[in-house]
Amino acid sequence: MNHLKTFVLLAALTALFMGLGYLIGGTTGMLIALVFAGGMNLFSYWNADKIVLRMYRAVPVDESHPEPLIRNYVADIVQMSADAGLPRPQIAIIPTEQPNAFATGRNPExxxxxxxxxxxxxxxxxxIRGVMAHELAHVKNRDTLTMTVTATVAGAISALANFGLFFGGGGDRDRPGGMIGTIAMALLAPMAAALVQMAISRGREYEADRVGAEIAGDPQALASALQKIEGWSKRIxxxxxxxxxxxxxxxxxxxxxGQGADNLFSTHPNTANRVKALMELAGRMGGRRPTLTATPAAPRAPSTGVPTTPRGPWG
Incomplete structure (x- = not known):
């Protein structure tokens, strides 16, 4: 089923890509876009994860790291992976101060x-265990291929739309709508791609919250983490x-x-709704319902063991 969803998603994004190519360059532009999209889809299937890891300058870490904080992070992921019946994933750190996390890869292996x-x-x-269990849930549910490929292809659509906006004018009679059509597609294509992303992401996040809470055995910890991350993501x-x-x-x-149009279509469900669902799950699991603060705690002082200018095998 996940492979079918990925195929449908890629087909929708490819159609957007071809439509934009048609308005920019007419029939020739559409054919060029089709060939390019086919090659991009194939390349993305095998390499989208590497692209994303390189983009975010992710640095691999393991149990030999000198910082105890990092060793605990690695050990917990290794242990939860085994508990979930998953192969050990690559484990990395991203050099940014904003608290956040993600998973990527075409399959659990x-x-x-x-x-x-x-x-x-x-x-x-x-x-941290709760957050990383959520990411392992995406791996277990095989969401990572769809999410990573979507990010890569949708980014290409936005780039082509910008190209069409600035260079798509002129009097080519083979281009429907002329400059007006080009501008319209250049503005609407990224929005349409965002709608596709939104449609596939929200349900996956709820399911990953549920499965992740079961992997970590602690829905309350994940609920608390979501509140803190949301608070800091708006400040950093x-x-x-x-x-x-x-x-x-x-x-x-x-x-x-959220300062610009990039945040017009959110790909994530409301955090308060996610927290509510997790606390209901905690009640069903027999756990105590602690009071969760709406204001996130201040980050701890930077650890000298966490790399600040990392260089890893992805970039």
Whole structure:
């Protein structure tokens, strides 16, 4: 079923890509876009995860890291992966102060889970476990292929739309709508791509919350983490995500600041609704319902063991 969803999604994004090519260059532009989209889809299937990891300058870490905070982070992911019946994923850290995390990879055998430096500093160990269990749930549910490929292809659609906006004018009679059609498609294509992303992301986040809470055995910790991450994501900018808004859907909480149109269509469900669902799950699991603060705790002081200018195998 996930492979079918991925196929349908890629077909929709390819159609958007071809439509934009048609308005920019007429029939020739559509054919060029079709060939390019086919090659991009194939390339994205095998390499989208590497593209995303390189984009965010992700640095791999393991149990040999000198910082105890990092060793605990790795050990918890390894243990939860085994408990969930998953192969051990690649484990990485992203050099940004905004607390957040994501998973990527075309299947569980080629998955990577990443937390930001800010996440490791801002949350308790139990909350970090809850967040990373959510990311492992995406791996277990095989969401990562669809999410990663969507981020890559939707980013290409936005780039082509911008190209059409600035260079699509002229008097070519083979281009329907002329400059007006080009401008319309250049404005509407990114919005349509965002709607596709929104449609596939919200349900996946709720399901990953549920499965992740079961993997970690602590819905309350994940609920608390979501509140803290949302609070800090509005105060601390993630520059890479701001420059590549199509990748925002990968993260557990929307990393965009919301200062511009990039945040017009949110790919994430309302955090309060996610917290409510998790607390109801905690009640069914027999757990105590702690009071969750709406204001996130201040991040802990930076740890000298967390790399600040990382260089890893992805870039």
């Amino acid at each position: 080629n998955a990577a889970v990443c937390a930001t430096e800010g996440l490791l500093r801002a949350l308790t160990r139990e909350e 900018e993630n520059p890479t995500a701001e420059h590549n808004p199509a990748s925002a859907q990968l993260f557990i909480i929307n990393p965009l600041s």
